[in-house]
Amino acid sequence: MTVLLDTDHLRTFVAIAETGSFTRAADVVHKTQSAVSMQMKRLEDRVGRALFARDGRASRLTADGERLLDYARRIVKLNLEAVAAFADEALSGRVCLGVPDDYADRYLPDIMARFSRTHPSVELTVVCEPSFRLSEHIAAGTIDLAIITATEITGRNAQVIRRERLLWVSSLRHSAHLETPTPLALGQPTCQWRDVAMTRLTAAGRAYRMLYSSPNHGAVSAAVLSGLAVSVVPESALRPGMRVLGPSEGFPPLPPCDIGLLRNRHEPSALADALANHIIQGLDNLTEATAAAE
Template sequence: MTVLLDADHLRTFAAIAETGSFTKAAEVVHKTQSAVSMQMKRLEDRVGRPLFARDGRASRLTPDGEKLLDYARRIVKLNLEAVSAFTDQTLSGRVCLGVPDDYADRYLPDIMARFSRTHPSVELTVVCEPSQRLNESIAAGAIDLAIITATDISNRNVQVIRRERLLWVGSLRHSAHLEEPTPLALGQPTCQWRDVAVAGLHKSKRGYRILYSSPNHGAVSAAVLAGLAISVVPESALRPGMRVLGAAEGFPPLPPCDIGLLRNPHEPSALAEALAHHIIQGLDNLTEADAAE
């Protein structure tokens, strides 16, 4: 007898895989946590294999779960396309997202892929600017959404959706961290990480000189990898060939990097909210364990 998989169960399964949590997936698919758990039990019964392995508070996929995930995403995508073909309520139009270039490199591929699958008729425009300019663009109503470095969490409009360690980095093959004064490669004077790095060095009374300055994260990373300077990056931006520097090398601890989402307060739209949902789904790492710490 042929086993047929329920598309709704597969949608829930994909949500758990993407959020890493039954609780967060329940919010995404608008079900209770018990309903999500029941759906996953039925799905495991259908395929005859365990799909999840507990990893602390997170839900990690088993090898069979990883195997099913690609099929689940394709089935759900086809299901959405089929429904869209027979409805006049499909969202269409244009939505504009602002994002710093380094966040664009790391986060946009996944966000764009998810959004395109569920909203194939929407034109997504992406503007790459530093966080300060994006904040100004949101205030002016020039863009719909922005992903920013959220140092000013007193701003009521910022929804902090991700937190990472901010790290001092140098090159694995060179020893710029031993030079005095320390050569630095940082963003422009408006860069918030630049302010944090300089303040930390001042406080620890370590000498420094800013050797390279660029609004482009790729250019800053190139100076680090070439062994010319030291910089600061969030943990997710570590590249092969980078060395993490800490107290043993004489570098002061840095505050965490908070990443936030800004919405246009003047013209909220269904399209912007749909994109915001995918951004939060893709970036959110503020688990209950993180909050407890």
């Protein structure tokens, strides 16, 4: 007898794979955690293989789970496209997202993949500019949403959805952090991280000189990895070959990096709301942390 897989079970399976957690997946698919667990038990019974291996609080896929994931994504995507093709009220049109280049590199692939699967008829336009420029675009109503570094200036109206450690970094293979004065590679004068880095070094009595300045995160990282300078990056931006520096090397602690979501309040739309939900689901690391602390 031919075994047919339930697309709802596969959708939940994909959500768990992408979030790494039954709890977060339950929020994504709007089910209780017990319902999600029951669905996955039935899916494992249907395929006759174990799909998950518990890794602490996380849910890691087994080798068979990894094999199923590609099929599940394609089946769910095709199902959504079929439904959208016959839905009179299916969302379509254009939505514009602003994001700094470093966040685009780290976060956009997952966000775009999720959004495209659920809204295949929507055109997504992406604008890459620094956070302060994006906040200006939002205020002017020229873009729909923006992912920004939330500061006192840029983040007044932002919904903070993610918090990461801000870290001093240098190259593993070089010793720029031992030089006096310390050579720095940072963003332009409007960059909040640049201001924080220089302020903390001054307060700690550590001499520094600005060696490289660029609005492009890739250029700043290149200066670090080539061993020319020290910089600051959020934890998720750490790259192979970077060394994290701390008080033991003479680098003072830095405040956390808050990542926020700005919305165009002038022209709210269902498309923007749908994209915002995908962004929050993909980036949010505060909800679970708050729940764990309670």
